[in-house]
Amino acid sequence: NENAFKAIFIQHQEVKRAGAAATQEELDSCMINQAPGTPALKMLSFHGSFHGRLFGCLSTTHSKALHKLDIPAFDWPTAPFPELKYPLEEYEAENQAEEQRCLSVVDAMLAEDPTVVGMIVEPIQAEGGDRHASPWFFRELRAVSLRREVKFIVDEVQTGGGAAGTMWAHEAWGLPEGHHPDVVTFSKKMQIAGYYCTSGLIPSASYRVFNTWMGDPVRLLQLGAVLDCIKQYNLLENAKITGEYLLKGVQQIQKISEGLLSNARGVGTLVAFDAPNSKIRDALIADLRLRGIDIPPCGDRTIRCRPGLFFGPSHASTFLQSLQDTVKAYNLSK
Helix, strand or coil, rough: HHHHHHHHHHHHHHHHHHHHHCCHHHHEEEEECCCCCCCCCCCEEECCCCCCCCCHHHHHCCCHHHHHHHCCCCCCCCCCCCCCCCCCCHHHHHHHHHHHHHHHHHHHHHHHHEEEEEEECCCCCCCCEEEEECHHHHHHHHHHHHHHHCCEEEEEECCCCCCCCCHHHHCCCCCCCCCCCCEECCCCHHHHCEHHHHHHHHCCCCCCCCCCCCCHHHHHHHHHHHHHHHCCCCHHHHHHHHHHHHHHHHHHHHHHHCCEEEEEEECCCEEEEEEECHHHHHHHHHHHHHCCCCCCCCCCCCECCCCCCCCCCHHHHHHHHHHHHHHHHHHHHH
């Protein structure tokens, strides 16, 4: 994400110079962090987002205060991310209104501040509590970015690599031709951290976006083996089938949980559900771990599933039985 930000800022300034070289004033002023060589450009992000802990990324991370406390940050805008109600089919009108509200705020922010030249969004706000938005919301958000001539980054660090049932979670948005992201960032299941982008975002000079391990060949070999396995064992289809089974199972347990579980949601095997509060959430996780289930929390009160790509319906069945036993044990102990 840090390098994606840099690529967008570099491209914006190169376009502004219309092919001319940087002036001596720009070269001199950037060395002391002053304009015009250090422009006051901004990146828009969303409440609840997590885009990393590096210095620049922290200004677009808004999931936990612990990540940001005591660290200087850029004065960049933060927009609201939709807070959907579940089950989705029962709250269509309310959720549509909520997504439209968020889109209107984003559009107004971009209209008011021309120094915002990029925005970054997650297909699922993972660290922020596995918060989802509809494909319609993301299509409209992309349309806003195009209309306002703001570059659009999709952060697929958490969601890329197949767990969503597609190689990239944003494939499910149904973006029309010409509306694909300007940048997609990745890591985790992809073995190596990086991004791919449109050709216009490739800097004209070398070493402008660079680090020691750029293009680490060992990680690329690992990624090649992972991609071979995804293809050989049809793991994208497995994630779709298993994810549907897993979500349906969680929803069934939710119905008999006496209010202990709520808001079951998911795409592929990226399934999550909420507890009434963080204390109960942590107690449920502790019990699940005693039953051999390694499952993480996120957000204020969410439990999220993050299985590997070989996780199948039989594994999901084992998990669901443990979850049901945990729910029953907790309710009996009250």
